[in-house]
Each structure stands twice: as structure tokens, then as C-alpha cells.
Amino acid sequence: MSKDIRIKKGLDIKLIGAAEKTTSQSNLSSVYGIMPEDFHGITPKLIAREGVSVKAGEAIFLSKDDERILFPSPVSGKLIEVIRGARRKILAVKIAADGKQEYLDFGKKDASKMSAEEVKNHLFTSGCWPFIKQRPFDVVANPNQTPKAIFISAYASAPLAADLDYTLAGKEFELQTAITAISKLTSGKVHVSVSANSSSPLAKLSGIELHKVSGPHPSGNVGTQIAKINPINKGEVVWVVTPQDLIIIGELLLTGNFNATRIIALTGSRFSKPHYVSAIIGASIADITKNNLVNDNTRIISGNVLSGTQVKEDNFIGYYDNQITAIPEGDDYEFFGWNKPVFDKISTSRAFTFSWLNPNKKYDLTTNTNGEHRAFVVTGSYEQVFPLDIYPMQLLKAFMYKDLDEMEALGGYEVAPEDFALTEFICVSKQPHQKIIREGLDLMRQELG
């Protein structure tokens, strides 16, 4: 019997532009980019030089702290450019695809017969280790620790999120293979969460503990599920893998190839035809969104509107993202915007805001901040959208004044920036919650981790 998770606190943000369930094949882009910043906390060290030819799966840089962790090229081709920022920080590594997509052969494996050590080493050499992330601190997993459990959320509740039941359909075999392999890395269980009434391909897998999730966003956030199933205590580690990355791991084990193809949802009101495309990690935004995007004062986001990254057309899709969102920029003034009745924006209050009248209406929200940054004033509102057993405002304040004892005591080990996306969305004082949490976690990791 599955252990069900039902949450009440939260908020479903309903936006215009959900992806229609058709998938088109995007052509192979000419240039792909890998951005080391996608791997938070990793200091990259280049191992491939500009001008060399690489195969798909061949490492192009590694982690300075643990040289076993490799970062592969998603395509075969030539490394053409390393873009550097201030203090020679690597911002992106560009690879020109040769169009042939030749794979480096890592050899077929029988997952059920591999030992934990073999699985680990195979993930290192094939460049699949970065798919495994850890909590606390929300960074690429530290391979020297053993997690008490592994969590996989196959339910995405974020605004306009890709429907995982659709994008994972037919991949049972790959998913099962990957889960068989990674389950050897933990002393505990592999927890898989699916939405309450779904036909998820993950629901029938063996070697997992299944949880049916219901309730508003952030019920699909893996952080919420961890908190409800097996919360993290001081000194404990759990690992987290997304199901779309499991497919890549599964295919690697089955075929020996690092095939970083995934189905990406194009969502938001600025797509003329929101739907799914199949593309390779690191593809350029322009290629994926070609002939579809209304790029007139548009905010393009790799990821969802709450936790995604702002990108331009000549940037690349983020390493972990399976969604691109395009919404209108809101860089205009609004006459008496602070006191007139509001019908076209979402609010959790009823302060002459009327989204409560019609909870199923879909909105076309812009990027306007709807007000200026202020000190924390209002209390009790975050709690309505925050399902964890944590005092959100107290934790945020502890993270701001950087009292490590308090950060630890109030639940700092249990949170990731995305857990504070909804509180940031509704924040009357327009405080940057996710940034505060990210910086606090980095400090904790440095001082305590």
C-alpha cells in the first residue's frame, strides 16, 4: 500500500499557455552550451581545450573538489568557445555539433548485477553523476556520503509544468533500469511520488516505495515530499533525481550511450503554439523556440516562472530544465496601480484583489513586481502557502542575519530555494526569498557542511 501525501497549504498558480500534448522533433542545433553555473557549488576545471573534437558523453570539464565528477558534452562535435566572465569564471562552454551525433561507448550493463561501487563508478565515468543532487544544501550530491533515502518526484505541480505522465510515457524500461541501479547507492528506500490520480509510468516499478500526492503546489516539489515522508535531520543526507534524468541514466545502462535527449515543454502566453519538443540538453533557446515565440518585450525563462532562470534567445536551456516559459515583460507604469481593484492578477488576499472569486481562471501575468521592495511587515501570510513544519519568516530572517545556530535549529537543513518560491511570489514586501535561502545554504555548507 502506498503512503499518501495530502497537503492543504499551497497555491496553484494558473497561467495561460499550458503545453498541448503533442511533441515535435527539434532539429539538431548547430551550437550547444553547457553552463557550469547550473551545477551550483561546483568549481569547474576544463579538461577539453578549445578546438578539440568531442563525442557525446565525453567529459569537457570536471569538479575541482572531486575530480571523479565529470561533466559531459551532450553532442558530438567541436568545442568552439569557452565564455568567461569576471575573474575568468567559466560562464558557458560552447560545442558546435557535427550533425552525426557519435556516442562515446560506455558499455552495456546489467543493473541488477552491479555492486554499489560499480554503479557509482559507472555514473562518474559516463558523466551522469551530476544528475544526482542532494539535500541539504540543494547541490550536486557528495559521493562520499551515503544517503538515508533517494527521492524521485514524478509529479510536477509548478505553474505550467511539463506533464510528467506525458513526457515519461513509454519509458518504463529505462526508468526501472535506472532505479535498480541507483537504489544500490542508498541504505534506505527509494521513494517515488506520483500525482493521486495519474497513470504515471513510475507507478508500476519495483524496488520503490510509491506515494500518491494530492494538493496544491508545492505538493510536487521534492522538498515537500521529503518533509512529509522522511524529513532530514542534522547530519543526514538524502539524494534527489528527477525522472527525466533517470531516463538518461537508464538508457546509458541499457545501450552504453549518453543520450541527453529529453522532452521539453514550451509554455506561457508568448508561445503561439505551446506544446512539447524533443531536444538535447544544452540546445539553444532560439532553435527550440523557432517559429513559435512572440519575442516582443518577452521574458524567456528556462524552467518555470517561480524558480527558472531568465535567458535570451542566444542562450541555452538549463542542464536540469524540462520547460521553457515565455511571458510578457511588465515594464510599464500602472496608474493608481496600488489602490484600484485588481481583476487580472493573482493574490492570496482579498485586498480589492478578486482572484478569489474565480479560482479556476487562467491569468496572463507579467514580470512586473507589483510594488516596491520593503522590510518584512505582514505576518501569517507565508504560512498559508508553506506546507513544511518550519516557520518561514523566522527562518528567512535567521538566514538574513546569518546566525548559524538558528539557521540549523529552525530547519535550514530541510529547505531548498524552490521551497520558498511561493512565499516569494506572495510576499507583500517583495523580498527575494529564494536568493536569501540560496546564500544562507551556501554559508551553512561552507561552515557546517
Next chain:
Amino acid sequence: MSLKQNLHNLKEKYKGTKMAPAFNAIHTFLYMPNDVTRGGTHIKAADDLKRTMNIVIMAMVPCLLFGMFNAGYQHYAAIDASLRDNVLVNFFTFDNFWIGIIKVLPLVIVSYGVGLGVEFIFAIIKGHEVEEGYLVTGMLVPLIVPIDTPLWMLAVAVVFGVVIGKEVFGGTGMNILNPALTIRAFLFFAYPTWMSGDKVWVYDAVNRAVTADAISGETILGSYAQNQEVIYSNFDKFMGFIPGSVGETSTLLILLGAAFLVFTKIGSWRIIVATFLGAAVMGLIFNQVVTANIITDSSKFYGLMSTAWYEHLMIGGLAFGAVFMATDPVTASQTNTGKWIYGFLIGFISIMIRVFNPAYPEGVFLAILLMNVFAPTIDHYVVQGNVKRRLNRAKLKTV
């Protein structure tokens, strides 16, 4: 060029200068700014602090209008007591409202003018935006002072309250004490003769006191405290046809404001309910003391102790304090559990001070200020409960 474009150009011109906060305060009053999200969530909910504060102000407007009528009504009723025989006819008259205009409106103007002036000066000196906190404080202040408060006194108190009560802590959101109550407390302790007694609650009562037609403008609390007969019915008390601070008299309109605040999810219903509950409990305890004959009617506490508990909720500033002052989110408890404790103690202590301090029988503002100081302590213990739960969870694991 349109106004919008002109203002935008001016904003760019002032950017980075000393005057930018002052200009932005006026600009953002007219237009919600064109800021877009950078990092973090790409979309934001519709509410900002201006909208939140505006809702609180709107909730107080009925009390202000009623207070303006009541200013005239109490004045004329003091001269001609027969007006009280038919209050519904004699209340909403233009003559009454005119007294309100000449007496109450200046209080509002001075409160806002001086308070916002101080805010602007601080914003310019410290280089931060002008924050909205004073929009509510500025409205609260005229509603909680006696009608005959001299304007210069109010101005001095507002400067004190805004500077010492708020700005020294870092402005809106950082203060420990409610600024409006800090202003009230300053007035009370600096000019006690103007803030209590039987001459200040009704317009012109001071001048009349020396003449033949001297009629006491005593508040109900004052009468009870002196064990005098009270001439007002419960209906008068609930509707607010009684002397008192400008905006605090009408329990009905205050409850309407409370309903509005709770419905819009701006005010904390927990604090409001808990405050009334605390006051009712303390009132009931005192009633029981009287019923049990522990004190007799010769006691100086008899008048207020024997006041029925529900009457305590209608008279004085209790309702106004519970709805508009105790709920200030910055100075109240921040945790939901803490709000219950905080509110209950405010109500409880208010009635206690009211009964045991006959010299000045209004204890609400002192009770709220006291609990403002203790709110962080309450929160601390509530949050420690969460911390302990987390530690226990870890301990169970290791066992």
C-alpha cells in the same frame, strides 16, 4: 508628452540624487512603478505594502466620519441635554459635522503633515524609500486622542513618536512599539491634564467649565471609576453616541472595520478574537468577585468591577485597540499560536488596568504597549517548540 512619460523622465533625472526618495514617494503614489523581477520568481502576486496599508485606512474611514459627527453631537448635547432624547434625529446633522470639520480634520491634517514630513526627512537622510507605515499611523493618531487636544501638542507628540518609536529602530517593519500608541503614550505622560479628566472629551468643555452651564463631559469609564451613575444606555455605548476619543466610540463601526479587515485577510482574526476573549474573561472574573461579595460598594474599585463583562467590551478604547492597534503585524506576535496568547493577554491586562487604576481608567493603550514589548518573547517560546520537535525527531532516530 503624457504625464506618465514626463514623470518617468523626471524619475530618471532624480535617480541617485538625494531627492530621489521624496520624488519616488510621490511618483509611486500616482503610478505603480515599472520595476520588473530580477532573479527569483518571475511573477509576483498583486499585493504590495501600499495596497495592504490602504485597506487598513479604508477600514477606519467609517470610524473617522462617525467621530466627526459625534464631535458636534457631544458638544451640542452638553449644552442642551434634551438632544439625547432623540439621538437618531439629532446625530447626523450638518451642524454636528461642521464641528467635526473644524475640530477633527485639523487633527488629521497635522498628524499626516508632521508625520509624513518626518518620514520624508529620514528617507532623504538615510537614502531609503519613503515607507508606507505612517499612512496607517497617521490615520490612527487623530482617532485616539481627545477632541480638544491642541494641535501643537499633537505635532510634538507625532515627531517624538515617529522618531523614537520607529525611525531609530530603522523604519517601518523594524519598530518594537506601535508608533501610534507611542504618540498616545507621549501625550498622556507629557500632558496628563489634557489627556484625562472630564474636560477634554467634549469640544469646548474646558471653556464651559467656568460658566454656569458647566456639564461634565466625563467618559463612561471616568464615571464608573468615580462610582458615579452612568447616563448612557447600552444602545448608546454600542452605537457610539458617547464621549471619548475621536474614533473609538462606535463599537458597531469598529466591528464593521474588523469584518472588512478579516475578510480581506489583512487583519489577524486571531488577535482580534483573542483580545475580546481576554477582556471578557477578566471582566467575568471581576463580576464574580462582586457577586461573591468579596468587595462592597464602598470600595473604590466597585464601580468598574461591577460593570458587566460585555459592557467592558463596548466602552473605552478596547474595541478600537483590539481591531486596529493590537493587529499591527510589526509589533504583534508573528506566529499564529503567539497571536492567540498575545491577544488574550492584551484583553486581560486592559481590563485589569482599567479597574485597578482609577486615576486614569483607560488601560488599553498601556496593555498593548506592554504586550508589544513581550511579543518577541512569546514568539521565541512558540518557535522553540518547533525547534524542540526537530531535535526530538533527530534524537528518536539515533536511539
